[in-house]
Amino acid sequence: MGMRISNEQAEAAAEHAANSINERFGGSDVQATVEHHNNAYKMAFTRVVAPPQHWVAVAKHLRFDLGVNYCSMVTGTHYPEGGAERGWEVVYHFLRQPVVDQKPHTHTVHVAEQLNGADVPLEVEAVVSLPQGENPTVPSIQDIWVGADWNEKETWDLVGIQFEGHDNMHRVLNPHDSPDGFHPLQKQHKIRYHDFNEMYDDAQGFLRKPTDEGRVK
Protein backbone atom coordinates (compact mmCIF):
# COMPACT_ATOMS: atom_id res chain seq x y z
CA MET A 1 0.00 0.00 0.00
CA GLY A 2 1.22 3.45 -0.77
CA MET A 3 2.26 5.71 2.05
CA ARG A 4 2.24 9.42 2.58
CA ILE A 5 3.33 12.11 4.96
CA SER A 6 0.34 12.86 7.18
CA ASN A 7 -1.09 16.32 7.66
CA GLU A 8 0.04 16.28 11.30
CA GLN A 9 3.65 15.59 10.37
CA ALA A 10 3.67 18.38 7.78
CA GLU A 11 1.97 20.75 10.22
CA ALA A 12 4.50 20.02 12.96
CA ALA A 13 7.46 20.46 10.60
CA ALA A 14 6.10 23.74 9.22
CA GLU A 15 5.38 25.05 12.72
CA HIS A 16 8.85 24.14 13.94
CA ALA A 17 10.45 25.94 11.01
CA ALA A 18 8.26 29.03 11.42
CA ASN A 19 8.95 29.22 15.17
CA SER A 20 12.65 28.78 14.63
CA ILE A 21 12.80 31.61 12.12
CA ASN A 22 10.67 33.93 14.25
CA GLU A 23 12.83 33.21 17.30
CA ARG A 24 16.08 33.78 15.45
CA PHE A 25 14.95 36.93 13.64
CA GLY A 26 12.54 38.34 16.21
CA GLY A 27 12.47 42.14 16.21
CA SER A 28 13.46 42.49 12.56
CA ASP A 29 11.05 42.63 9.62
CA VAL A 30 11.35 38.91 8.95
CA GLN A 31 8.01 37.15 9.42
CA ALA A 32 7.37 33.41 9.21
CA THR A 33 3.89 31.89 9.22
CA VAL A 34 2.33 28.46 8.70
CA GLU A 35 0.07 28.40 5.64
CA HIS A 36 -2.00 25.67 4.03
CA HIS A 37 -2.62 24.65 0.45
CA ASN A 38 -6.21 24.89 -0.73
CA ASN A 39 -6.56 21.64 -2.65
CA ALA A 40 -7.69 18.27 -1.33
CA TYR A 41 -4.98 17.47 1.23
CA LYS A 42 -4.58 20.98 2.74
CA MET A 43 -0.92 20.31 3.49
CA ALA A 44 0.93 22.87 5.59
CA PHE A 45 3.98 24.82 4.50
CA THR A 46 6.07 27.65 5.90
CA ARG A 47 5.95 31.10 4.36
CA VAL A 48 8.75 33.53 5.13
CA VAL A 49 8.53 37.21 4.27
CA ALA A 50 11.94 38.85 4.38
CA PRO A 51 13.28 42.25 3.34
CA PRO A 52 16.21 42.05 0.90
CA GLN A 53 18.80 43.21 3.46
CA HIS A 54 18.06 40.22 5.74
CA TRP A 55 17.51 37.70 2.99
CA VAL A 56 20.95 36.05 2.95
CA ALA A 57 20.88 35.58 6.73
CA VAL A 58 17.46 33.95 6.50
CA ALA A 59 18.61 31.72 3.65
CA LYS A 60 21.64 30.58 5.63
CA HIS A 61 19.41 29.82 8.60
CA LEU A 62 17.15 27.73 6.37
CA ARG A 63 20.03 25.83 4.83
CA PHE A 64 22.32 25.21 7.78
CA ASP A 65 20.03 25.20 10.84
CA LEU A 66 16.81 23.81 9.40
CA GLY A 67 18.36 21.47 6.85
CA VAL A 68 16.44 22.81 3.84
CA ASN A 69 18.68 21.29 1.20
CA TYR A 70 16.83 21.86 -2.07
CA CYS A 71 16.20 25.13 -3.89
CA SER A 72 13.53 24.25 -6.39
CA MET A 73 12.28 27.46 -7.88
CA VAL A 74 12.85 31.19 -8.14
CA THR A 75 10.01 33.33 -9.46
CA GLY A 76 10.28 37.03 -10.19
CA THR A 77 7.21 39.20 -10.63
CA HIS A 78 6.88 42.76 -11.85
CA TYR A 79 4.22 44.94 -10.20
CA PRO A 80 4.28 48.30 -12.00
CA GLU A 81 1.17 49.34 -10.01
CA GLY A 82 2.18 47.69 -6.76
CA GLY A 83 3.09 50.83 -4.81
CA ALA A 84 6.45 52.22 -3.82
CA GLU A 85 7.48 49.31 -1.61
CA ARG A 86 6.41 46.44 -3.84
CA GLY A 87 7.45 47.12 -7.42
CA TRP A 88 9.05 43.72 -7.76
CA GLU A 89 8.76 40.50 -5.87
CA VAL A 90 10.99 37.44 -5.79
CA VAL A 91 9.42 34.22 -4.54
CA TYR A 92 11.65 31.26 -3.70
CA HIS A 93 10.45 27.72 -3.15
CA PHE A 94 12.56 25.37 -1.09
CA LEU A 95 12.14 21.77 -0.05
CA ARG A 96 13.72 19.77 2.68
CA GLN A 97 14.41 16.27 1.40
CA PRO A 98 15.59 13.39 3.57
CA VAL A 99 18.38 12.43 1.18
CA VAL A 100 21.87 11.42 2.32
CA ASP A 101 24.82 9.84 0.55
CA GLN A 102 24.75 6.04 0.60
CA LYS A 103 27.43 3.52 1.27
CA PRO A 104 27.98 1.17 -1.69
CA HIS A 105 25.38 -1.59 -2.02
CA THR A 106 23.04 -0.02 0.52
CA HIS A 107 19.96 2.09 0.27
CA THR A 108 17.70 3.98 2.67
CA VAL A 109 14.03 3.17 2.54
CA HIS A 110 12.07 5.78 4.43
CA VAL A 111 8.68 4.87 5.83
CA ALA A 112 6.67 8.07 5.78
CA GLU A 113 4.78 7.38 9.00
CA GLN A 114 7.97 6.84 10.99
CA LEU A 115 9.80 9.99 9.92
CA ASN A 116 10.19 12.70 12.52
CA GLY A 117 12.20 15.78 13.32
CA ALA A 118 14.41 17.08 10.55
CA ASP A 119 13.66 14.09 8.31
CA VAL A 120 10.09 15.16 7.60
CA PRO A 121 9.87 16.73 4.12
CA LEU A 122 9.19 20.43 4.44
CA GLU A 123 8.08 23.02 1.95
CA VAL A 124 9.19 26.63 2.37
CA GLU A 125 8.06 29.64 0.40
CA ALA A 126 10.13 32.78 0.83
CA VAL A 127 8.87 36.13 -0.41
CA VAL A 128 11.24 39.06 -0.90
CA SER A 129 9.62 42.34 -1.96
CA LEU A 130 11.73 44.93 -3.73
CA PRO A 131 10.96 48.67 -4.07
CA GLN A 132 9.83 50.25 -7.34
CA GLY A 133 12.67 51.22 -9.62
CA GLU A 134 14.71 50.54 -12.71
CA ASN A 135 17.21 48.16 -11.17
CA PRO A 136 15.61 45.71 -8.76
CA THR A 137 18.43 43.95 -6.92
CA VAL A 138 18.41 41.06 -4.49
CA PRO A 139 21.42 39.24 -3.04
CA SER A 140 22.28 35.98 -4.74
CA ILE A 141 21.96 32.67 -2.86
CA GLN A 142 24.01 30.77 -5.40
CA ASP A 143 26.69 30.04 -2.78
CA ILE A 144 24.18 28.45 -0.42
CA TRP A 145 22.34 26.23 -2.91
CA VAL A 146 24.03 25.26 -6.16
CA GLY A 147 20.54 24.63 -7.54
CA ALA A 148 19.73 28.34 -7.30
CA ASP A 149 22.35 29.15 -9.95
CA TRP A 150 20.38 28.50 -13.12
CA ASN A 151 17.10 29.52 -11.50
CA GLU A 152 18.59 32.94 -10.86
CA LYS A 153 19.97 33.13 -14.39
CA GLU A 154 16.49 32.43 -15.72
CA THR A 155 14.86 34.99 -13.44
CA TRP A 156 17.28 37.68 -14.54
CA ASP A 157 16.89 36.71 -18.18
CA LEU A 158 13.09 36.72 -18.23
CA VAL A 159 12.14 39.23 -15.50
CA GLY A 160 15.20 41.43 -15.17
CA ILE A 161 15.82 41.08 -11.45
CA GLN A 162 19.51 41.42 -10.71
CA PHE A 163 21.18 39.01 -8.34
CA GLU A 164 24.01 40.74 -6.56
CA GLY A 165 27.06 38.54 -6.27
CA HIS A 166 25.95 36.00 -8.85
CA ASP A 167 28.89 34.53 -10.69
CA ASN A 168 28.70 34.11 -14.47
CA MET A 169 25.31 35.69 -15.15
CA HIS A 170 24.24 35.35 -18.76
CA ARG A 171 21.17 34.86 -20.97
CA VAL A 172 19.82 31.32 -20.86
CA LEU A 173 16.45 31.26 -22.62
CA ASN A 174 16.44 34.47 -24.66
CA PRO A 175 18.90 34.78 -27.56
CA HIS A 176 22.35 35.70 -26.35
CA ASP A 177 22.35 38.88 -28.45
CA SER A 178 19.08 40.22 -27.01
CA PRO A 179 19.30 43.97 -26.38
CA ASP A 180 20.27 45.09 -22.90
CA GLY A 181 17.25 45.70 -20.74
CA PHE A 182 14.98 43.37 -22.71
CA HIS A 183 13.26 41.12 -20.20
CA PRO A 184 10.02 39.81 -21.70
CA LEU A 185 8.12 39.03 -18.50
CA GLN A 186 8.12 42.66 -17.41
CA LYS A 187 4.64 44.06 -17.64
CA GLN A 188 5.33 46.86 -20.11
CA HIS A 189 5.64 44.16 -22.76
CA LYS A 190 2.01 43.55 -23.61
CA ILE A 191 0.54 40.31 -24.80
CA ARG A 192 -3.11 39.79 -25.59
CA TYR A 193 -5.37 37.01 -26.71
CA HIS A 194 -6.09 36.88 -30.45
CA ASP A 195 -9.42 35.19 -31.11
CA PHE A 196 -9.83 32.80 -34.00
CA ASN A 197 -11.48 35.34 -36.35
CA GLU A 198 -8.49 37.54 -36.07
CA MET A 199 -6.20 34.61 -36.63
CA TYR A 200 -8.02 33.61 -39.83
CA ASP A 201 -8.17 37.11 -41.25
CA ASP A 202 -4.56 37.82 -40.48
CA ALA A 203 -2.79 34.53 -40.10
CA GLN A 204 0.61 36.07 -40.70
CA GLY A 205 0.09 38.70 -38.07
CA PHE A 206 1.12 41.64 -40.28
CA LEU A 207 -1.73 43.81 -39.04
CA ARG A 208 -1.17 42.91 -35.42
CA LYS A 209 2.36 43.91 -34.95
CA PRO A 210 2.06 47.70 -34.54
CA THR A 211 -0.44 47.26 -31.71
CA ASP A 212 1.96 45.17 -29.69
CA GLU A 213 3.45 48.03 -27.76
CA GLY A 214 6.75 47.87 -26.05
CA ARG A 215 8.39 45.45 -28.41
CA VAL A 216 12.08 46.09 -28.34
CA LYS A 217 13.04 44.07 -31.39
Add this chain to the structure above:
Amino acid sequence: MAQMWITMGPQHPMTHGLWTLRVKVDGETVVDTEAELGYIHRGVEKIAEARDFTQITPYCDRLCYVSAMTWANSYIYAAEDLLEVEVPERAEYVRLIAAECQRLASHLMWLGAYGPDIGSLTLMTWCMRDREMFLDLLQELGGSRMHYNFPRVGGIKRDIPIGFADRLIAKTKLFEHRIDEYEMMLDESTIWLVRLQGVGYANAEEMVNAGVSGPNVRAAGVNYDVRWAHPYSVYDQVDWEPAVEKPTSVKGADCYDRYRVRMEEMRQSCRMILDAIEKIPGGKNTNYAKGDKMILTKAPSRAPEGATGFSNYECTRGASQFYIQGGGDSRGKNPYRLSIRSPMFITIPYVAKTMIGYKVADIPAIMGSFDPCIGETDR
Protein backbone atom coordinates in the same frame (compact mmCIF):
# COMPACT_ATOMS: atom_id res chain seq x y z
CA MET B 1 48.43 17.77 -25.91
CA ALA B 2 46.64 20.93 -26.92
CA GLN B 3 43.16 21.42 -25.56
CA MET B 4 40.29 22.45 -27.76
CA TRP B 5 36.57 23.17 -27.63
CA ILE B 6 34.21 21.02 -29.67
CA THR B 7 30.55 21.78 -30.11
CA MET B 8 28.06 18.94 -29.80
CA GLY B 9 24.71 20.13 -31.04
CA PRO B 10 22.31 21.72 -31.71
CA GLN B 11 21.99 18.86 -34.20
CA HIS B 12 23.61 15.86 -32.61
CA PRO B 13 22.14 12.46 -31.69
CA MET B 14 23.40 12.86 -28.13
CA THR B 15 21.30 15.92 -27.41
CA HIS B 16 17.79 14.35 -27.56
CA GLY B 17 16.50 17.71 -28.68
CA LEU B 18 17.83 21.09 -29.65
CA TRP B 19 20.60 22.35 -27.43
CA THR B 20 24.34 22.70 -27.51
CA LEU B 21 26.93 21.08 -25.34
CA ARG B 22 30.32 22.70 -25.71
CA VAL B 23 33.04 20.33 -24.62
CA LYS B 24 36.66 21.17 -23.93
CA VAL B 25 38.77 18.12 -24.62
CA ASP B 26 42.31 17.10 -23.92
CA GLY B 27 42.82 14.26 -26.36
CA GLU B 28 39.87 12.00 -25.62
CA THR B 29 39.27 13.29 -22.08
CA VAL B 30 36.64 15.86 -21.24
CA VAL B 31 38.18 18.77 -19.34
CA ASP B 32 35.39 21.30 -19.22
CA THR B 33 31.83 21.63 -20.49
CA GLU B 34 29.25 24.32 -21.00
CA ALA B 35 25.55 23.87 -21.74
CA GLU B 36 23.69 26.29 -23.98
CA LEU B 37 19.91 26.17 -23.84
CA GLY B 38 17.03 28.22 -25.15
CA TYR B 39 16.77 27.11 -28.78
CA ILE B 40 13.05 26.36 -28.53
CA HIS B 41 12.01 28.90 -25.94
CA ARG B 42 8.36 29.66 -26.70
CA GLY B 43 7.48 31.96 -23.83
CA VAL B 44 4.72 29.82 -22.34
CA GLU B 45 4.88 31.81 -19.10
CA LYS B 46 4.12 35.03 -20.96
CA ILE B 47 1.45 33.48 -23.18
CA ALA B 48 -0.30 32.17 -20.07
CA GLU B 49 -0.79 35.74 -18.84
CA ALA B 50 -3.25 36.28 -21.70
CA ARG B 51 -5.21 33.03 -21.30
CA ASP B 52 -7.77 31.90 -18.75
CA PHE B 53 -7.18 28.90 -16.52
CA THR B 54 -8.73 26.33 -18.87
CA GLN B 55 -6.96 27.67 -21.94
CA ILE B 56 -3.54 27.21 -20.35
CA THR B 57 -3.83 23.41 -20.18
CA PRO B 58 -3.00 22.76 -23.88
CA TYR B 59 0.13 24.89 -23.59
CA CYS B 60 1.23 22.81 -20.61
CA ASP B 61 0.64 19.65 -22.66
CA ARG B 62 3.13 20.96 -25.14
CA LEU B 63 5.80 21.68 -22.56
CA CYS B 64 7.06 18.15 -22.94
CA TYR B 65 6.11 16.24 -26.04
CA VAL B 66 6.73 12.79 -24.56
CA SER B 67 5.08 13.41 -21.21
CA ALA B 68 2.11 15.67 -21.91
CA MET B 69 -0.29 14.17 -19.38
CA THR B 70 1.96 14.62 -16.36
CA TRP B 71 2.70 18.23 -17.26
CA ALA B 72 -0.97 19.09 -17.76
CA ASN B 73 -1.76 17.44 -14.41
CA SER B 74 1.04 19.33 -12.76
CA TYR B 75 -0.43 22.63 -13.91
CA ILE B 76 -3.96 21.61 -12.95
CA TYR B 77 -2.96 20.89 -9.35
CA ALA B 78 -1.51 24.38 -9.06
CA ALA B 79 -4.64 25.92 -10.57
CA GLU B 80 -6.78 23.94 -8.12
CA ASP B 81 -4.68 25.20 -5.24
CA LEU B 82 -5.20 28.74 -6.50
CA LEU B 83 -8.95 28.42 -7.12
CA GLU B 84 -9.63 26.32 -3.99
CA VAL B 85 -11.20 23.34 -5.73
CA GLU B 86 -11.55 19.83 -4.40
CA VAL B 87 -11.65 17.14 -7.03
CA PRO B 88 -14.05 14.14 -6.95
CA GLU B 89 -12.29 10.93 -6.09
CA ARG B 90 -13.13 9.15 -9.32
CA ALA B 91 -11.47 11.93 -11.27
CA GLU B 92 -8.37 11.59 -9.11
CA TYR B 93 -8.21 7.88 -9.88
CA VAL B 94 -8.58 8.45 -13.62
CA ARG B 95 -5.86 11.10 -13.47
CA LEU B 96 -3.60 8.72 -11.59
CA ILE B 97 -4.12 5.99 -14.19
CA ALA B 98 -3.56 8.43 -17.04
CA ALA B 99 -0.41 9.85 -15.46
CA GLU B 100 1.05 6.41 -14.85
CA CYS B 101 0.28 5.32 -18.43
CA GLN B 102 2.10 8.44 -19.52
CA ARG B 103 5.01 7.59 -17.26
CA LEU B 104 5.27 4.19 -18.93
CA ALA B 105 5.11 5.77 -22.39
CA SER B 106 7.73 8.34 -21.43
CA HIS B 107 10.14 5.84 -19.90
CA LEU B 108 9.73 3.66 -22.98
CA MET B 109 10.57 6.64 -25.15
CA TRP B 110 13.62 7.21 -22.97
CA LEU B 111 14.75 3.59 -23.23
CA GLY B 112 14.04 3.57 -26.96
CA ALA B 113 16.18 6.65 -27.48
CA TYR B 114 18.88 5.45 -25.10
CA GLY B 115 19.39 2.20 -27.04
CA PRO B 116 20.67 3.93 -30.20
CA ASP B 117 22.87 6.17 -27.99
CA ILE B 118 24.62 3.05 -26.78
CA GLY B 119 24.57 1.34 -30.15
CA SER B 120 21.57 -0.95 -29.92
CA LEU B 121 19.16 0.13 -32.65
CA THR B 122 16.86 -2.85 -32.07
CA LEU B 123 15.84 -1.46 -28.72
CA MET B 124 14.22 1.53 -30.40
CA THR B 125 11.80 -0.62 -32.38
CA TRP B 126 10.91 -2.75 -29.38
CA CYS B 127 10.17 0.25 -27.20
CA MET B 128 8.17 2.04 -29.87
CA ARG B 129 6.02 -1.08 -30.26
CA ASP B 130 5.17 -1.15 -26.56
CA ARG B 131 4.79 2.60 -26.23
CA GLU B 132 2.11 2.47 -28.90
CA MET B 133 -0.09 0.37 -26.58
CA PHE B 134 -0.12 3.11 -24.00
CA LEU B 135 -0.54 5.88 -26.53
CA ASP B 136 -3.65 4.04 -27.76
CA LEU B 137 -4.99 3.92 -24.22
CA LEU B 138 -4.29 7.61 -23.69
CA GLN B 139 -5.93 8.36 -27.02
CA GLU B 140 -9.10 6.72 -25.75
CA LEU B 141 -9.08 9.14 -22.84
CA GLY B 142 -7.96 12.38 -24.40
CA GLY B 143 -8.85 11.87 -28.06
CA SER B 144 -5.38 12.52 -29.36
CA ARG B 145 -2.15 10.58 -29.57
CA MET B 146 0.25 12.97 -27.89
CA HIS B 147 -1.40 16.16 -26.63
CA TYR B 148 -4.51 15.20 -24.71
CA ASN B 149 -5.80 18.37 -23.03
CA PHE B 150 -7.38 15.90 -20.63
CA PRO B 151 -7.50 17.30 -17.07
CA ARG B 152 -9.81 20.15 -16.21
CA VAL B 153 -9.76 22.47 -13.23
CA GLY B 154 -11.96 20.45 -10.89
CA GLY B 155 -11.83 17.09 -12.62
CA ILE B 156 -11.35 15.54 -16.03
CA LYS B 157 -12.62 16.23 -19.52
CA ARG B 158 -14.51 12.95 -19.89
CA ASP B 159 -14.83 9.64 -18.13
CA ILE B 160 -13.10 6.39 -19.08
CA PRO B 161 -14.96 4.74 -21.98
CA ILE B 162 -16.74 1.40 -21.63
CA GLY B 163 -14.26 -1.42 -22.18
CA PHE B 164 -11.26 0.79 -21.42
CA ALA B 165 -10.61 -1.05 -18.17
CA ASP B 166 -10.34 -4.43 -19.88
CA ARG B 167 -7.95 -3.15 -22.50
CA LEU B 168 -5.91 -1.34 -19.86
CA ILE B 169 -5.57 -4.46 -17.72
CA ALA B 170 -4.70 -6.70 -20.69
CA LYS B 171 -2.07 -4.32 -22.04
CA THR B 172 -0.53 -3.59 -18.66
CA LYS B 173 -0.25 -7.29 -17.83
CA LEU B 174 1.30 -7.96 -21.22
CA PHE B 175 3.75 -5.15 -20.65
CA GLU B 176 4.78 -6.49 -17.25
CA HIS B 177 6.12 -9.53 -19.09
CA ARG B 178 7.78 -7.33 -21.68
CA ILE B 179 9.78 -5.59 -18.93
CA ASP B 180 11.28 -8.97 -18.09
CA GLU B 181 12.15 -9.43 -21.75
CA TYR B 182 13.91 -6.07 -21.85
CA GLU B 183 15.90 -6.94 -18.76
CA MET B 184 16.87 -10.31 -20.19
CA MET B 185 18.07 -8.62 -23.34
CA LEU B 186 19.90 -5.70 -21.72
CA ASP B 187 21.27 -7.05 -18.45
CA GLU B 188 22.97 -9.89 -20.28
CA SER B 189 24.35 -7.76 -23.08
CA THR B 190 28.07 -7.20 -22.59
CA ILE B 191 28.05 -4.03 -24.67
CA TRP B 192 25.23 -2.55 -22.59
CA LEU B 193 27.03 -3.31 -19.33
CA VAL B 194 30.42 -2.11 -20.50
CA ARG B 195 29.03 1.18 -21.73
CA LEU B 196 26.90 1.86 -18.64
CA GLN B 197 28.67 0.51 -15.61
CA GLY B 198 31.27 2.70 -13.93
CA VAL B 199 30.32 5.74 -16.02
CA GLY B 200 28.72 9.00 -14.97
CA TYR B 201 28.83 8.78 -11.19
CA ALA B 202 26.66 11.27 -9.28
CA ASN B 203 26.28 11.55 -5.52
CA ALA B 204 22.89 11.83 -3.83
CA GLU B 205 23.57 14.88 -1.65
CA GLU B 206 25.39 16.67 -4.42
CA MET B 207 22.50 16.04 -6.79
CA VAL B 208 19.95 17.35 -4.31
CA ASN B 209 22.04 20.44 -3.65
CA ALA B 210 22.27 21.04 -7.40
CA GLY B 211 18.50 20.66 -7.81
CA VAL B 212 18.35 17.26 -9.50
CA SER B 213 15.26 15.25 -8.59
CA GLY B 214 13.14 12.23 -9.36
CA PRO B 215 14.47 8.89 -10.63
CA ASN B 216 17.97 10.31 -11.00
CA VAL B 217 18.21 10.81 -7.23
CA ARG B 218 16.43 7.56 -6.38
CA ALA B 219 19.07 5.75 -8.41
CA ALA B 220 21.57 6.91 -5.77
CA GLY B 221 19.78 5.00 -3.04
CA VAL B 222 17.08 7.08 -1.35
CA ASN B 223 13.39 6.47 -1.90
CA TYR B 224 12.48 10.17 -1.73
CA ASP B 225 9.49 10.65 -4.00
CA VAL B 226 7.13 13.61 -4.28
CA ARG B 227 4.22 11.20 -4.46
CA TRP B 228 4.55 10.37 -0.76
CA ALA B 229 6.58 13.29 0.55
CA HIS B 230 4.27 16.03 -0.74
CA PRO B 231 1.16 13.98 -1.48
CA TYR B 232 -1.21 15.23 -4.13
CA SER B 233 -3.43 12.51 -5.53
CA VAL B 234 -4.76 9.15 -4.30
CA TYR B 235 -1.31 7.56 -4.30
CA ASP B 236 -1.75 6.61 -0.64
CA GLN B 237 -4.72 4.39 -1.54
CA VAL B 238 -3.14 2.27 -4.25
CA ASP B 239 -0.53 -0.41 -4.01
CA TRP B 240 3.00 0.72 -4.82
CA GLU B 241 6.35 1.62 -3.36
CA PRO B 242 8.93 4.03 -4.74
CA ALA B 243 11.56 2.49 -6.99
CA VAL B 244 15.01 2.76 -5.43
CA GLU B 245 18.36 1.39 -6.50
CA LYS B 246 21.49 0.50 -4.51
CA PRO B 247 24.48 2.41 -5.89
CA THR B 248 27.62 0.35 -6.42
CA SER B 249 30.25 2.92 -5.49
CA VAL B 250 30.99 5.61 -2.93
CA LYS B 251 30.83 8.00 -5.85
CA GLY B 252 27.08 7.43 -6.12
CA ALA B 253 24.88 6.21 -8.93
CA ASP B 254 26.24 5.37 -12.37
CA CYS B 255 24.37 5.15 -15.68
CA TYR B 256 23.51 1.53 -15.01
CA ASP B 257 21.79 2.42 -11.72
CA ARG B 258 19.73 5.05 -13.48
CA TYR B 259 18.68 2.53 -16.10
CA ARG B 260 17.75 0.02 -13.38
CA VAL B 261 15.70 2.51 -11.41
CA ARG B 262 13.60 3.41 -14.44
CA MET B 263 12.91 -0.23 -15.23
CA GLU B 264 11.78 -0.68 -11.63
CA GLU B 265 9.67 2.43 -11.85
CA MET B 266 7.88 1.00 -14.87
CA ARG B 267 7.04 -2.09 -12.81
CA GLN B 268 5.66 0.09 -10.03
CA SER B 269 3.57 2.05 -12.52
CA CYS B 270 2.06 -1.19 -13.84
CA ARG B 271 1.32 -2.27 -10.28
CA MET B 272 -0.34 1.05 -9.54
CA ILE B 273 -2.47 0.97 -12.69
CA LEU B 274 -3.69 -2.57 -12.06
CA ASP B 275 -4.61 -1.74 -8.49
CA ALA B 276 -6.20 1.64 -9.20
CA ILE B 277 -8.50 0.37 -11.94
CA GLU B 278 -9.98 -2.17 -9.53
CA LYS B 279 -10.46 0.36 -6.73
CA ILE B 280 -11.91 3.16 -8.82
CA PRO B 281 -15.03 4.60 -7.14
CA GLY B 282 -18.14 4.22 -9.29
CA GLY B 283 -16.92 1.06 -10.99
CA LYS B 284 -14.47 0.42 -13.79
CA ASN B 285 -17.09 -0.30 -16.45
CA THR B 286 -19.22 2.78 -15.93
CA ASN B 287 -19.13 5.82 -18.14
CA TYR B 288 -20.38 9.00 -16.54
CA ALA B 289 -21.58 11.76 -18.82
CA LYS B 290 -19.42 14.78 -19.47
CA GLY B 291 -19.53 17.16 -16.53
CA ASP B 292 -21.11 14.63 -14.15
CA LYS B 293 -20.53 15.30 -10.44
CA MET B 294 -18.50 12.09 -10.24
CA ILE B 295 -15.81 13.41 -12.56
CA LEU B 296 -16.01 17.20 -12.47
CA THR B 297 -16.55 19.75 -9.71
CA LYS B 298 -17.67 23.19 -10.72
CA ALA B 299 -14.74 25.48 -10.29
CA PRO B 300 -14.61 29.26 -10.04
CA SER B 301 -13.05 30.91 -13.05
CA ARG B 302 -11.54 33.94 -11.30
CA ALA B 303 -8.82 34.17 -8.72
CA PRO B 304 -8.51 37.24 -6.48
CA GLU B 305 -5.39 39.35 -6.35
CA GLY B 306 -2.94 38.04 -3.78
CA ALA B 307 -4.05 34.41 -4.07
CA THR B 308 -1.31 31.98 -4.97
CA GLY B 309 -1.23 28.37 -6.06
CA PHE B 310 1.67 25.97 -5.98
CA SER B 311 2.03 22.37 -7.07
CA ASN B 312 4.87 19.96 -6.66
CA TYR B 313 4.42 17.00 -8.96
CA GLU B 314 6.43 13.87 -9.64
CA CYS B 315 6.85 14.20 -13.38
CA THR B 316 8.61 11.47 -15.33
CA ARG B 317 11.97 13.27 -15.13
CA GLY B 318 11.76 14.69 -11.64
CA ALA B 319 9.75 17.20 -9.69
CA SER B 320 7.93 19.65 -11.92
CA GLN B 321 6.49 22.66 -10.17
CA PHE B 322 4.07 25.42 -11.02
CA TYR B 323 3.57 28.63 -9.11
CA ILE B 324 0.62 30.83 -10.04
CA GLN B 325 -0.29 34.28 -8.79
CA GLY B 326 -3.93 35.22 -9.27
CA GLY B 327 -5.56 38.51 -10.17
CA GLY B 328 -4.41 39.05 -13.72
CA ASP B 329 -6.21 40.52 -16.73
CA SER B 330 -9.93 40.01 -17.53
CA ARG B 331 -10.76 40.77 -13.88
CA GLY B 332 -8.88 37.81 -12.46
CA LYS B 333 -9.67 35.22 -15.14
CA ASN B 334 -6.06 35.13 -16.20
CA PRO B 335 -3.08 34.50 -13.94
CA TYR B 336 -1.00 37.55 -13.11
CA ARG B 337 2.13 35.47 -13.27
CA LEU B 338 2.63 31.79 -13.96
CA SER B 339 6.00 30.30 -13.27
CA ILE B 340 7.16 26.87 -14.35
CA ARG B 341 9.97 24.89 -12.80
CA SER B 342 11.26 22.30 -15.17
CA PRO B 343 13.37 19.52 -13.66
CA MET B 344 15.52 19.20 -16.77
CA PHE B 345 16.38 22.89 -16.93
CA ILE B 346 18.26 22.42 -13.66
CA THR B 347 19.55 18.94 -14.41
CA ILE B 348 21.18 19.53 -17.78
CA PRO B 349 23.77 22.08 -16.55
CA TYR B 350 24.52 19.74 -13.64
CA VAL B 351 24.96 16.72 -15.92
CA ALA B 352 27.24 18.71 -18.18
CA LYS B 353 29.56 19.21 -15.22
CA THR B 354 29.48 15.54 -14.15
CA MET B 355 31.00 14.56 -17.50
CA ILE B 356 34.31 16.15 -16.66
CA GLY B 357 36.99 13.48 -16.45
CA TYR B 358 35.26 10.94 -18.67
CA LYS B 359 35.95 10.16 -22.31
CA VAL B 360 34.19 11.84 -25.20
CA ALA B 361 32.61 8.49 -26.12
CA ASP B 362 30.90 8.38 -22.70
CA ILE B 363 29.04 11.64 -23.25
CA PRO B 364 25.99 10.09 -24.98
CA ALA B 365 25.77 7.40 -22.31
CA ILE B 366 25.90 9.91 -19.44
CA MET B 367 23.61 12.48 -21.01
CA GLY B 368 21.05 9.91 -22.11
CA SER B 369 20.89 8.24 -18.71
CA PHE B 370 19.49 11.43 -17.17
CA ASP B 371 16.62 11.46 -19.71
CA PRO B 372 16.83 15.01 -21.10
CA CYS B 373 13.78 16.58 -22.73
CA ILE B 374 14.27 19.97 -24.34
CA GLY B 375 10.61 20.89 -24.70
CA GLU B 376 10.25 21.35 -20.97
CA THR B 377 13.75 22.73 -20.53
CA ASP B 378 13.22 25.71 -22.80
CA ARG B 379 9.49 26.25 -22.15
